[in-house]
Amino acid sequence: MVSMKKVSRSKKIDQKKGQKTTSKNIKGLQKSEVSEKNVKEPSQEITFRIQRVIQGKTEMRDYKIEVGRGDTILDCLDKIRDDLDPSLSFRRNCRNTICGSCAMTINGRARLACKEHALNLIDKETTKENTKENAKEKIITITPMRNMPVVKDLVNDMTSFWNQYKKIKPWVDTGDKPLPEKEFLMSIEQFQELEQSADCIMCGLCYADSNGVEAEKEFLGPAALARAYRLIADPRDAKQEERIKAVDNKHGTWDCMHCFYCTEVCPVDVDPLAQILKIRKMAVEKGSTKTRGAMHHLTFIKSVKDSGILNENKLPIGSIGGIFNIVGMFEITPVGFRMLTHGKMPSLIHHKIPKIEDVREIFNHFKKESFKKKDDSPVNYQ
Amino acid sequence: MKGYDVVIVGGGLAGLRAALEVAKQTNISLAILSKVHPLRSHSVGAQGGIAAALGNVAQDSWEDHMFDTVKGSDYLGDQDAIEVLCKEAPECIIELEHLGVLFSRTKEGKIFQRNFGGHRNPRACYAADKTGHAIMHELYAQLMKYGDNVHFYDEWYVTDLIVEDNLVKGVVACSILDGTLELFQAKAVMLATGAYGKCYTVTSNDYSSTACLPLEDMEFVQIHPTGIYPVGLLVSEAARGEGGYLLNDKGERFMKDYAPEMMELAPRDIETRAIFSEIKAGRGIKKGNYVNLDLTHIDAQRLKERLPFILEESKRHLNIDATKEPIPIAPTAHYCMGGIPTDVEGQVYADTKNKVQGLYAAGECACVSVHGANRLGCNSLLDCLVFGKKAGIAMASIAKSIDFASIKNNPLEQIKKSIENMKMRQGTYGIASLRKELQETMSEHCFIVRDKKGMLQGLKKIAELKKKYDAINIDDKGNVFNTNLIEAFELKSLLTVSECIVRSALHREESRGAHYRSDFPKRDDQTWFKHTFIRKVHDEFTFDYKPVSITRYQPEVRKY
Ligand SMILES: Cc1cc2nc3c(=O)[nH]c(=O)nc-3n(C[C@H](O)[C@H](O)[C@H](O)COP(=O)(O)OP(=O)(O)OC[C@H]3O[C@@H](n4cnc5c(N)ncnc54)[C@H](O)[C@@H]3O)c2cc1C
Ligand code: SF4
Ligand code: FES
Numbered sequence: 001m002v003s004m005k006k007v008s009r010s011k012k013i014d015q016k017k018g019q020k021t022t023s024k025n026i027k028g029l030q031k032s033e034v035s036e037k038n039v040k041e042p043s044q045e046i047t048f049r050i051q052r053v054i055q056g057k058t059e060m061r062d063y064k065i066e067v068g069r070g071d072t073i074l075d076c077l078d079k080i081r082d083d084l085d086p087s088l089s090f091r092r093n094c095r096n097t098i099c100g101s102c103a104m105t106i107n108g109r110a111r112l113a114c115k116e117h118a119l120n121l122i123d124k125e126t127t128k129e130n131t132k133e134n135a136k137e138k139i140i141t142i143t144p145m146r147n148m149p150v151v152k153d154l155v156n157d158m159t160s161f162w163n164q165y166k167k168i169k170p171w172v173d174t175g176d177k178p179l180p181e182k183e184f185l186m187s188i189e190q191f192q193e194l195e196q197s198a199d200c201i202m203c204g205l206c207y208a209d210s211n212g213v214e215a216e217k218e219f220l221g222p223a224a225l226a227r228a229y230r231l232i233a234d235p236r237d238a239k240q241e242e243r244i245k246a247v248d249n250k251h252g253t254w255d256c257m258h259c260f261y262c263t264e265v266c267p268v269d270v271d272p273l274a275q276i277l278k279i280r281k282m283a284v285e286k287g288s289t290k291t292r293g294a295m296h297h298l299t300f301i302k303s304v305k306d307s308g309i310l311n312e313n314k315l316p317i318g319s320i321g322g323i324f325n326i327v328g329m330f331e332i333t334p335v336g337f338r339m340l341t342h343g344k345m346p347s348l349i350h351h352k353i354p355k356i357e358d359v360r361e362i363f364n365h366f367k368k369e370s371f372k373k374k375d376d377s378p379v380n381y382q
Numbered sequence: 383m384k385g386y387d388v389v390i391v392g393g394g395l396a397g398l399r400a401a402l403e404v405a406k407q408t409n410i411s412l413a414i415l416s417k418v419h420p421l422r423s424h425s426v427g428a429q430g431g432i433a434a435a436l437g438n439v440a441q442d443s444w445e446d447h448m449f450d451t452v453k454g455s456d457y458l459g460d461q462d463a464i465e466v467l468c469k470e471a472p473e474c475i476i477e478l479e480h481l482g483v484l485f486s487r488t489k490e491g492k493i494f495q496r497n498f499g500g501h502r503n504p505r506a507c508y509a510a511d512k513t514g515h516a517i518m519h520e521l522y523a524q525l526m527k528y529g530d531n532v533h534f535y536d537e538w539y540v541t542d543l544i545v546e547d548n549l550v551k552g553v554v555a556c557s558i559l560d561g562t563l564e565l566f567q568a569k570a571v572m573l574a575t576g577a578y579g580k581c582y583t584v585t586s587n588d589y590s591s592t593a594c595l596p597l598e599d600m601e602f603v604q605i606h607p608t609g610i611y612p613v614g615l616l617v618s619e620a621a622r623g624e625g626g627y628l629l630n631d632k633g634e635r636f637m638k639d640y641a642p643e644m645m646e647l648a649p650r651d652i653e654t655r656a657i658f659s660e661i662k663a664g665r666g667i668k669k670g671n672y673v674n675l676d677l678t679h680i681d682a683q684r685l686k687e688r689l690p691f692i693l694e695e696s697k698r699h700l701n702i703d704a705t706k707e708p709i710p711i712a713p714t715a716h717y718c719m720g721g722i723p724t725d726v727e728g729q730v731y732a733d734t735k736n737k738v739q740g741l742y743a744a745g746e747c748a749c750v751s752v753h754g755a756n757r758l759g760c761n762s763l764l765d766c767l768v769f770g771k772k773a774g775i776a777m778a779s780i781a782k783s784i785d786f787a788s789i790k791n792n793p794l795e796q797i798k799k800s801i802e803n804m805k806m807r808q809g810t811y812g813i814a815s816l817r818k819e820l821q822e823t824m825s826e827h828c829f830i831v832r833d834k835k836g837m838l839q840g841l842k843k844i845a846e847l848k849k850k851y852d853a854i855n856i857d858d859k860g861n862v863f864n865t866n867l868i869e870a871f872e873l874k875s876l877l878t879v880s881e882c883i884v885r886s887a888l889h890r891e892e893s894r895g896a897h898y899r900s901d902f903p904k905r906d907d908q909t910w911f912k913h914t915f916i917r918k919v920h921d922e923f924t925f926d927y928k929p930v931s932i933t934r935y936q937p938e939v940r941k942y
Contacts, residue, residue, distance in 0.1 A: 172482025185491030
């Protein structure tokens with residue numbers, strides 16, 4: 001149990017108009033009314049319920065401060081530290097969502113403190129973690145990120161996150177390619193294809209909220225895999241095949257369980273899940289059909305193509321490559337047995353759906369489309 | 383005690399670029415100490431671009447680049463150093479590209495280049511408006527290639543530099559994670575510690591700032607014309623490079639009165655003073671303390687491609703759609719032209735003539751000087767690259783040619799004691815409130831326009847603050863991630879640096895570049911065509927001067 005302690009001192013901090021502290025930054029000029037936007041609204045008193053580690057003991061503490069419309073969570077934390085409790089520790093640097101320092105769990109979700117506006121959270125947020133009562137009482141809870149140990153207060157030890165990054169050999173490797181005298185040529189399209197995954201600021205939010213990482217500590221995690229895609233897709237890199245192989249396995253792309261949280265929490269829209277799926281697709285297209293993940297997918301597709309509906313009995317067996325995979329069978333049999341005893345076993349008789357031709361037509365359509373795309377792909381600049 | 387052939391303090395662009403050069407050599411041990419993880423350094427925030435006369439978009443030459451830089455510096459930049467900077471720029475950019483940095487591209491697949499203030503040709507290579515991020519993430523990744531040969535000490539705060547008999551011997555650093563204090567012995571040390579913008583209230587800069595040694599040209603602090611009003615966060619010059627207008631309350635492009643030729647793309651000192659004058663004359667928007675940066679006439683699609691971060695930034699901070707509404711802006715403290723004096727190889731001067739053996743500096747903390755009295759946009763990332771690389775090469779060769787020198791007076795125990803003492807402080811003043819007072823003092827008395835009376839007042843206030851500092855309070859008594867303590871160290875450095883800035887500014891009785899004195903509004907080449915060296919010995923400040931290097935261009939009147 002974590003104990004609760006209230007720090008009841010509440011302080012009003014230069015928040016006349018609910019905007020950030022404006023200073024006399026231009027000598028000799030008066031403080032003026034702040035730009036007309038968003039400032040009519042008075043500030044509100046908000047309680048921040050923050051996880052602290054005090055003399056080795058973890059507890060939640062409440063801090064009340066006045067918050068204006070423009071204030072980010074980071075501004076609020078700064079105020080709390082500056083005016084109420086200088087012993088509060090958290091990381092921060094750029095204040096501008098580019099350095100990745102201020103990652104933490106805010107109202108139960110992994111987020112950047114410098115990106116979120118406190119009052120917006122109060123206005124619209126009731127989540128599982130942030131109950132209606134909290135919202136009504138104007139409470140925002142802040143805890144460190146999940147999936148990584150805590151150093152102190154809101155500071156995580158991110159060693160495991162960085163180690164996964166190192167594992168994928170994160171540098172562009174031109175291998176034996178001769179270096180041109182000037183730059184390598186790269187098309188605008190190629191640049192744009194890389195831009196999204198390269199935007200990653202290594203904040204760790206995706207790693208913190210990933211169900212895959214929670215279930216399997218060896219999982220490379222969303223950020224490292226997004227980085228892997230950024231390298232695989234870079235026309236200058238000479239190690240495409242090796243890179244795909246290196247992540248086309250259990251703790252690579254196939255440990256991802258499609259929880260979608262990485263994509264949801266990423267503050268700069270890297271969409272790690274999309275990058276993971278792209279690598280999987282490349283791997284399968286390159287003929288890697290024997291990983292359990294690939295077999296799962298292919299069985300799935302085949303089943304839908306054959307009967308218009310998933311045959312749930314065949315899926316686990318197909319995923320391990322058939323009944324002759326003895327080890328695999330040993331692994332899945334207990335699960336099957338438990339399903340049986342819990343009444344979750346699907347019906348043994350599997351029917352085709354009526355009008356199965358329509359489903360096949362859809363498959364054909366996609367096949368044609370993907371060929372078309374390949375045809376008008378941009379000139380190869382390498 | 384730990385020992386490394388080479389120790390680099392700072393994991394920003396200058397530090398990482400130097401590190402790469404050292405890492406490439408075999409059998410040299412290297413440690414990089416940084417108070418924040420390298421990818422959290424200030425350099426990742428650089429937006430607009432990096433200058434090099436590649437001539438990819440229009441005709442350009444290193445000589446043009448050099449002239450623009452010399453003129454931009456109000457002729458205070460050292461021309462020998464500027465020549466190195468501009469000549470080596472293209473090669474440095476191509477190297478980066480080969481290392482995997484993603485640059486925006488032209489239709490032909492080359493690195494795109496856009497306009498930037500003070501540069502007459504499109505010369506800024508960029509990656510959308512996240513150039514620093516793009517470079518830093520690839521450089522850091524490249525360093526992973528060397529595995530354990532490159533030892534990163536992330537979140538270690540360097541407290542002291544050990545120099546004996548004019549020879550550098552190492553540094554002392556404190557682990558922020560657990561409070562361990564450690565002496566790092568080294569044959570060569572590089573300072574790449576970045577800027578000190580936190581002296582001001584409104585700043586576009588982050589929190590990684592410290593100081594050390596004799597300092598050159600400290601009076602020249604760049605105030606960037608376009609900080610988002612009122613937060614101060616930067617709207618990159620790229621916005622004007624892409625064609626943005628500056629408008630006053632009457633809706634006029636007022637730059638026509640200040641720089642009729644280059645308009646919004648004049649150097650920053652001129653833009654900043656123009657905005658200041660407009661606001662002062664009551665032509666700020668709604669007579670307030672800001673003017674507008676207007677992008678609405680530019681094609682929205684183009685803005686989305688070229689300036690995505692700026693659009694997102696204005697949305698996030700002001701809830702403004704910059705494709706449809708102007709962004710309110712006001713000048714914000716941004717860059718320090720002055721710093722630790724070095725020669726063209728990056729070696730640090732002990733005074734105006736002698737150098738410290740084995741000690742190097744590059745990047746924003748250093749003063750070569752390529753920026754003189756006013757830096758041009760996109761030249762500082764370049765400065766980090768060119769001189770960071772040079773420092774790396776020099777240190778690698780020292781590492782191979784000499785042995786470790788023994789340290790006569792090991793300062794570790796003494797430093798340990800002073801840290802313990804600091805932690806036990808139970809005074810009346812909080813760090814944050816003192817820092818705020820200091821920032822207000824600097825913004826009030828030593829900002830865009832300065833005069834003697836104001837600066838003397840400023841010095842008086844700083845003296846008071848130094849007294850108050852002796853009675854600060856440290857709430858956090860622990861060893862683990864004690865930011866309270868680190869901020870106390872930083873405040874001490876900020877006080878010293880601020881005093882150096884004001885004293886140097888008070889000393890220079892002329893106006894040049896970013897240093898504008900209302901009581902001496904003209905440039906005075908007769909008396910002041912020289913670099914200021916300020917040094918603090920105990921509590922006394924002494925001045926010295928160094929001539930400016932002129933190789934090609936004689937000082938002229940500066941018109942844009
Ligand atoms: C918002 C913004 C936009 C910019 N845009 C551009 C641009 O478009 N083009 C351009 O050319 N320039 C730009 N600049 C300027 C440029 O980014 C900086 O001048 C440059 O990045 C400085 O790099 P650096 O390596 O010297 O220092 P930094 O990147 O600041 O790195 C300093 C390093 O030193 C470490 N450090 C400091 N003190 C200590 C200590 N005591 N102990 C241990 N470690 C320490 C820090 O941890 C950090 O790793 C911009 C600056 C800002 C703020
Ligand atoms: S992918 Fe997104 S959430 Fe994950 S580390 Fe990168 S920026 Fe952060
Ligand atoms: S402080 Fe840099 S990302 Fe939030």
